[in-house]
Amino acid sequence: EVQLVESGGGLVQPGGSLRLSCAASGFTFSSYWMSWVRQAPGKGLEWVANIKQDGSEKYYVDSVKGRFTISRDNAKNSLYLQMNSLRAEDTAVYYCARELELDDYGDYQYYFDYWGQGTLVTVSS
Amino acid sequence: EIVLTQSPATLSLSPGERATLSCRASQSVSSYLAWYQQKPGQAPRLLIYDASNRATGIPARFSGSGSGTDFTLTISSLEPEDFAVYYCQQRSNWPPRGFTFGPGTKVDIK
Numbered sequence: 211e212v213q214l215v216e217s218g219g220g221l222v223q224p225g226g227s228l229r230l231s232c233a234a235s236g237f238t239f240s241s242y243w244m245s246w247v248r249q250a251p252g253k254g255l256e257w258v259a260n261i262k263q264d265g266s267e268k269y270y271v272d273s274v275k276g277r278f279t280i281s282r283d284n285a286k287n288s289l290y291l292q293m294n295s296l297r298a299e300d301t302a303v304y305y306c307a308r309e310l311e312l313d314d315y316g317d318y319q320y321y322f323d324y325w326g327q328g329t330l331v332t333v334s335s
Numbered sequence: 336e337i338v339l340t341q342s343p344a345t346l347s348l349s350p351g352e353r354a355t356l357s358c359r360a361s362q363s364v365s366s367y368l369a370w371y372q373q374k375p376g377q378a379p380r381l382l383i384y385d386a387s388n389r390a391t392g393i394p395a396r397f398s399g400s401g402s403g404t405d406f407t408l409t410i411s412s413l414e415p416e417d418f419a420v421y422y423c424q425q426r427s428n429w430p431p432r433g434f435t436f437g438p439g440t441k442v443d444i445k
Contacts, residue, residue: 245434255371255379255422257434269430305378312385314367320426320434321369323390325378 212236212324214306219329226296226333232289232306232326240264240284243309243320246291248302249328256302259291260309274300296333303328337361339423339437347445354410356440358401358423366402367425373439374419382421383408410442418444 218230230246245260259270259280268280279292289306310323338361348354358368366386371379381390383399386406396411410417423437 243432247434254439255373255424255436257427257436260432260434267432269432271430271433310381310384314385319367319385320432321381321384321424322371322379322434323381323384325380327378 212308214308214324214326216304216306216326216329219304219331221332221334222296223335224297224333227292227294228296228331230291230293230304230306230329230331234287234289234306234308237308237324239282239287243311244282244289245307245309245322246280246289247305247307247322247325248300248331249305250299250302253302258304261289293331296331298333301331301333303330336429337364337425337427337435339425339435341421341423341437341440343440344438345441345443347443348413349445350413350415352413354408354413354417354442356408356410356421356442358406358408358437360404360406360425363403364425368399368401368406369424370397370399370408371422371424372417372419373422374416379422413442418442 213235215233246258261280277295281290305328306326307322308324309320312319342357370383373379387399420439420441427433427435
């Protein structure tokens with residue numbers, strides 16, 4: 211059974227830092243792109259960042275670029291999100307999600323087929 | 336940047352009724368669109384991918400259609416557990432491996 215379990219959320223002051231973790235099990239973690247997706251209270255879903263299987267490619271939404279760093283440890287089946295210079299607008303539930311890769315004659319498409327339960331990050335003084 | 340819009344924002348229906356949800360893309364996305372269901376306090380769940388393919392374990396009452404810029408999620412006969420928020424999603428063209436979600440449609444009990 212595929213499981214993704216996030217941890218590391220909490221209350222942090224503006225300008226502070228936090229590191230989120232996602233422990234993966236039930237599948238070959240090193241074979242998948244992985245993402246972080248967040249949801250502000252009462253709002254919709256926003257993709258934050260993702261990372262290639264071997265960590266060689268990483269992409270970020272513009273609003274977190276230069277402040278957040280995604281990483282992974284395939285030996286530990288774990289995904290991470292280091293969040294620095296946190297702002298009130300970063301307050302959200304953060305989900306880790308596995309990317310389902312589909313090959314349509316060389317045109318690859320990606321969707322999120324498994325999600326963790328989320329961890330709440332609150333940025334407030 | 337591809338923008339997804341969903342309508343209506345809220346759909347009020349009774350159990351047993353048919354629900355029709357719309358997602359429109361600002362430019363053609365071929366058939367590369369997914370739908371997710373999210374219930375309060377839960378993570379989203381993948382329902383449909385590539386516009387019309389049901390994900391593993393998704394009941395047949397859920398169906399997706401469309402291509403290009405206009406897509407539809409249909410729930411043929413609403414069950415009590417189907418009242419939730421539904422999001423469409425597509426890969427964004429910036430950043431190259433990013434993603435974009437629609438704002439969501441809430442299906443609530445009339």
